[in-house]
Amino acid sequence: MHNNLPLVSVIMITHGHEKYIQKAIEGVFLQKTNFPVELIIANDCSPDNTDEIVKEIIKKSPPPNIQVKYTKHETNKGMHLNFIWAYQHVKGKYVAVCEGDDYWTDENKLQKQVDFLEQNPDYSISCHNVYFLNGDTLSSESPYDKENTQETYTLNDLASRNLIPTLSVIFRYFGINFPDWYLSSPMGDYPLMLWIAQKGKIKYFKEKMGVYRQNVGVWSNKQKDYPKIISVFENLLFDFENFPVAKKLLTEHKNKYIKAMLYSKSFSEVIRNKNWKELSYVDRLKVLIKSL
Numbered sequence: 001m002h003n004n005l006p007l008v009s010v011i012m013i014t015h016g017h018e019k020y021i022q023k024a025i026e027g028v029f030l031q032k033t034n035f036p037v038e039l040i041i042a043n044d045c046s047p048d049n050t051d052e053i054v055k056e057i058i059k060k061s062p063p064p065n066i067q068v069k070y071t072k073h074e075t076n077k078g079m080h081l082n083f084i085w086a087y088q089h090v091k092g093k094y095v096a097v098c099e100g101d102d103y104w105t106d107e108n109k110l111q112k113q114v115d116f117l118e119q120n121p122d123y124s125i126s127c128h129n130v131y132f133l134n135g136d137t138l139s140s141e142s143p144y145d146k147e148n149t150q151e152t153y154t155l156n157d158l159a160s161r162n163l164i165p166t167l168s169v170i171f172r173y174f175g176i177n178f179p180d181w182y183l184s185s186p187m188g189d190y191p192l193m194l195w196i197a198q199k200g201k202i203k204y205f206k207e208k209m210g211v212y213r214q215n216v217g218v219w220s221n222k223q224k225d226y227p228k229i230i231s232v233f234e235n236l237l238f239d240f241e242n243f244p245v246a247k248k249l250l251t252e253h254k255n256k257y258i259k260a261m262l263y264s265k266s267f268s269e270v271i272r273n274k275n276w277k278e279l280s281y282v283d284r285l286k287v288l289i290k291s292l
Contacts, residue, residue, distance in 0.1 A: 006067065007035035008110055008170070009092035013082045014100030015044040018053055020213065025057050027104035027210070033065050033111050041100075042086040043072040044079070050100070080183045087176070095173050097189070098210070102167040105131070106209035113170045116203055124200030125193065127168040128207055134214045142208065153202040155194070159246035159253075162190050164202070167210045171196045181235045186225045191236055194250075198243065226261040230254055230275060259283055 010028055014021055028039050039062075043050055051072050058068045069089070077085065087095070094114060098104060106112075113126040129148065132139045148163055157163060166189050174196065182191060233254035240247040258275040265273065 004036050006038040006092045008033075008037045008094045008096055008114060009090035009173070010037060010039045010096045010098060011083065011086045011090065012039060012041045012098050012100055013044065013079065013086060014041065014046065014050055014054075015076070015079070015082070016046050016048050016050065017100035018046070018048040018050045020101040020103075021050050021053055022057055023103040024098055024100050025054070028098065029063055029066060030104065030107045031063075031066070031110045032107045033114070035065070035114065037066045037110065038091060039066055039068045040086045040089055041068065041070045042082050043070070044082040045073045045076040078183065080178075080185065083189075084178050084182075087178075090173060093173060094170050096170045098167050101213045102211060104167070104210040106207065109209040110170070112205065112209075113203075117170065117172065120203070122200055123203050124174075124196050125164070125169060125171045126203040126205070127164045127170070128205035128209045130165045130168055131208050131211045132214055133211050138211065148204050148206070151204055151206070153204060155197040155243060156245045156249065158194060158197045158202065159240075159243075159249035162193070163204070164189075164193050165210075165212055167212055169193070172199065174199060179235065181231065184228065185232045186228050187232050191232065194236065194246075195239065198239075226257050230257050230261065233257070255279055255283065259286070 012024060012028070014024075017024070025039070025041070028037075031037065041054060041058075043054065054070055054072075058070055062068050073082070073085075094117060096110060096113075109128070113128070117123055117126055129142055129144045132142055144163075144165065147161075150157075153163060169189070171193075176192070176195060185191060233250055236250055237247055237254075240250060255278065258279060262269075262273060262275070
């Protein structure tokens with residue numbers, strides 16, 4: 001047990017991850033740091049053997065720099081509410097995230113990222129490149145190899161596209177009042193990262209320091225979820241009144257999903273849809289031609 005408060009709190013939410021949770025925890029235990037770390041594991045009432053596996057792992061002595069806090073909820077909260085619950089229990093100056101189906105591979109990951117944030121107070125987020133694992137195939141290439149070519153990004157960059165792999169992120173802890181609409185968001189951590197990026201720049205390490213499992217916990221991009229995604233962007237825009245460029249970019253995202261949703265509808269459905277009038281005249285014309 002540490003007498004000192006942790007410098008970093010690692011949030012690990014899990015649900016039905018019996019095949020993956022051991023690797024996720026071992027990736028945290030791998031970390032070599034000169035500061036105390038707390039690992040908050042929030043099990044969202046998993047129906048499988050996740051609970052037994054977690055208890056068995058933490059029964060063995062964790063490394064001396066890491067304190068484990070494990071909770072299994074008696075009822076299923078849902079992904080976002082489970083994350084918020086864990087977030088409200090952090091004690092660290094910084095928050096790292098590794099969901100129960102991903103894992104870290106670099107033993108110096110936390111130390112590298114925290115050292116940078118400690119030395120650069122104008123940055124609020126640090127993240128890095130990751131490997132992609134599809135089934136049993138680990139790819140040496142990552143989409144971020146070509147997409148993320150800079151070492152520093154801003155809120156505007158993040159508003160143009162989600163450039164942060166969730167398992168790679170460490171950010172400064174800020175007290176956030178999560179709005180109700182966040183609970184039903186199909187967009188994972190993107191809104192949270194946008195809020196945090198309002199507070200400072202984003203540092204990106206090009207080294208791959210973790211593994212992301214594809215097709216296990218991705219946020220949906222299906223047509224049935226377009227209305228929810230549009231609603232998320234509509235709600236987010238209220239928080240970016242003082243960030244005009246980011247607001248413009250987020251509006252473009254919203255309109256992209258409006259067009260994608262309307263493309264699948266008939267002419268009569270299109271002109272009755274509440275989002276129709278939000279499009280430019282050019283975009284309306286494109287949608288109309290598609291619907292005829």
